[in-house]
Amino acid sequence: MNKEYIDGQDLKKLFIGAANYLDQHKDEVNSLNVFPVPDGDTGTNMSLTLKSAVKQILNLEELSVDKVAAAASNGSLMGARGNSGVILSQLFRGLSNGLKGKKVAYIKDFAESFNMAQETAYKAVMKPTEGTVLTVARECADKAAQLSKDEKYISEFLYKIIEYGNEVLNKTPDMLPVLKQAGVVDAGGKGLLVILQGAYNTLNTDEEIEFHETSTGAKTQSQNMNFHKDIDTNDIKFGYCTEFLVNNTDKNPQVFREELAPLGDSLLVVGGDNFIKVHIHTNNPGIVLEKAVEIGELNDIKIDNMRRQHRRLVVTEEEEKKAEENEKEEENLENDEIRKYGIITVSMGDGISEVFKGLHADYIIPGGQTMNPSTEDILNAVNKIKAENIIIFPNNSNIILAAEQAKELSDKNIYVFPTKTIPQGISALISFNEELSVEENIENMKEAIGEVKTGQITYAVRDTEMNGTKIKKGDIIGISNGDIKATGQDVQEVSERLLNDMVDKDTSIVTIFYGNDTEKEQADELAGKIEKEHNDCDIEVIYGGQPLYYYIFSIE
CATH class of the missing domain: 3.40.50.510 (Phosphotransferase system, mannose-type IIA component)
Incomplete structure (x- = not known):
């Protein structure tokens, strides 16, 4: 499709298409984790961050390029997960800054905003490392600047950027030795190019694009326990939990916070580029919203009557107990x-x-x-x-x-x-x-x-070679100080070898945290063997309940 410029509706469509495409390919991105461990999450983090951006875009009433870009920036800023998600949010922040005041965007506008995006992302990282997503973003921005002099159509412009970006991505192992050793390209860089590819695919279709939201991702303690016991309503001082987002505002968040403070408690007011997010418990949500609408456009309005909330989910006794403990803790706080x-x-x-x-x-x-x-x-x-x-x-x-x-x-x-x-x-x-x-x-x-060393026991999710050691998918691996120190087929045997490697003459305490896939008897057996080898150390066994990792070791 030969488009010379993109309008707000187009940009919204591109973000939705990019989010859907990344969601489909996030496991491929996850698999590029340098360590072949089961917790590679770069693709998942970038996907969840991008989905947060799209949710913000979907709330817009007026679609222009600058408003869509600002919504993407704001949504990704709050929804950023992991280092890759934070860097992605900073790329969107720079993109938004570059598109300010634009109702539509031409190739020259995108080239300038791509450059602002990579500059913003580089500034967000204390010690930028070449061979990562930052490199891919910078090189793509440089290519965009070059192409903007001759290219006329957005589609061809984006295609050539992606093509060049993949060339750069394939060179990342030569820039970062740890990638070459693991036999992978940079996961974050791959994720960025998947996003651009999804946008390109969408640009070249006339079909309507629906946002495919999934429910995966981390939840906070309170989100995981989204249910409430019957409560005495007289104990609730402020009855309405009120949340909303103010877009297109130049109001100082701190000043607005002071204006809202007399109206309730549990007040959270945070701001980013032209937005303020508010959470407050109040008896007057109407008054709060009236104050908010005076300073900008309202989105994501949610008002819950806490006096009428009842538990709607069927939970186990254990979950109920945890929920009650959490409620008490939050009430105490x-x-x-x-x-x-x-x-x-x-x-x-x-x-x-x-x-x-x-x-x-x-x-x-x-x-x-x-x-x-x-x-x-x-x-x-x-x-x-x-x-x-x-x-x-x-x-x-x-x-x-x-x-x-x-x-x-x-x-x-x-x-x-x-x-x-x-x-x-x-x-x-x-x-x-x-x-x-x-x-x-x-x-x-x-x-x-500085006096504690960490060891971890998990399993490999792919074949690889590290430090001259060949590792097969399914092998048990022991990790310490950023290196795979022991491999094998048996959890106990690999754990014993890793601990013996980590414990030295200065070690006084060894703590073994066993995970939810490990029995206490196995942990006690391991502790007994280590105690025989190092009888001058105190060995402690504690249930950790951690997923994916059979053991976590603390060596002091």
């Missing part, structure tokens, strides 16, 4: 006076969550491998806590960027302590002292995580 510290931690597995509760974490976000929480999930947790200082422990390298993005969107005093593993998170919290200053605690926690 909302009723608490402002404290010096509030702690948020991400956890994988109910046993590990119990450990964090025992270490006085205020709010636990279920997530980690395969289920990275979104920026909005983290912001919702922040909103539950009344404290002068809020410390977030991501406990996964793929959640740190989303936590940092949540920090930027919130007006609270937030510190993201960049724990990359569950053992690091536990060690950091053990060393935490409420009586100390933030700076003293951060220094102590840095020292603590």
